């Protein structure tokens with residue numbers, strides 16, 4: 001036996017809100033704006049070269065030499081400015097590579113007001129929840145405070161990136177995390193994962209199943225859509241015509257929309273991360289060494305009707321796959337993607353084609369197998385890679401889990417638009433009946449999500465063929 005090698009490292013990034021005073025916020029935005037100036041300077045100088053028939057400067061080293069002649073950019077330190085050069089250089093070569101492979105790709109050419117600034121190890125300092133960001137020489141130190149504790153040990157942190165998203169300041173903390181060594185994992189143990197909207201993940205191993213309810217996610221999506229529609233409706237008459245300069249009021253409206261959108265996206269991502277964590281915990285507990293995911297690529301290409309199309313686009317399946325992949329890699333579980341076509345319309349017991357069920361319950365009219373539709377899909381996906389239930393039919397042991405937080409009754413989106421109808425916003429605790437005649441609260445309706453839908457199979461009686 002050789003000595004155990006050093007654990008392999010993977011890079012993981014967490015976005016953390018920063019708490020800042022007004023003065024600190026102004027300085028942070030100043031850094032981002034200066035980075036935007038560096039970005040614009042890069043674009044302009046390369047455009048000038050292009051017009052004079054010269055080759056653009058795109059290599060990082062060459063750009064660094066150019067930077068020294070360009071002078072200072074506000075409070076931005078040299079390392080901060082160089083990170084913008086790195087970003088530009090990476091984007092340029094990425095585009096060039098893709099073009100080399102005859103793909104469509106655009107070189108960076110859009111100017112942006114705020115550009116993220118990345119600081120590498122050694123240039124910043126972390127003290128508990130406080131982080132000191134480097135600024136240009138001669139400027140007072142800039143400290144910011146993290147809104148939540150660092151999810152990684154400070155010595156693992158490799159870089160921090162200051163960015164503004166949805167009108168807020170964030171610090172993206174990147175750490176090199178060692179892969180956990182679960183020696184008991186068996187690569188031969190294969191679990192199938194079916195991705196879905198109703199259930200973000202359905203997992204089937206040899207002897208057990210896991211269903212994660214996406215009820216909170218769907219409620220959040222509906223509420224968000226109703227909210228954004230109501231905002232659009234109320235603001236539509238203030239919309240500037242084409243070519244007209246937008247009013248301040250209109251700009252504020254647009255900023256609010258973007259902020260709500262960013263908040264919604266964060267909630268969905270958070271819930272999907274929670275769901276993926278539960279899948280990995282389940283897999284580790286069952287000693288699963290390989291996860292097989294049904295690849296949903298191309299699902300949006302065919303038209304499935306207005307509502308379903310919208311749902312499919314809201315689903316964020318790429319993130320769903322990526323979140324699971326990242327967590328699996330960290331846990332030392334191998335991941336494979338397989339084509340998911342036909343997996344929800346094939347009977348796992350007799351392999352006959354069955355018409356796709358409309359509800360959650362799968363019924364085979366050839367052999368009589370009954371079960372949860374998503375578990376059937378997961379079992380078929382597992383079977384594609386030589387896994388799946390060892391018994392005929394589906395596993396009888398099915399765990400149910402939830403991901404995300406249901407929008408609260410006090411969620412302000414439920415009441416926001418009552419006030420705009422010159423009606424007193426109803427008290428959240430005593431939600432009046434949703435009767436238009438009573439003039440009560442007209443909150444955006446969240447469709448009735450009957451609890452039965454989440455538990456189409458009862459945990460104990462489930463899937464008995």
Ligand SMILES: [Zn+2]
Nearest residue numbers: 347350364367
């Ligand atoms: Zn069958």
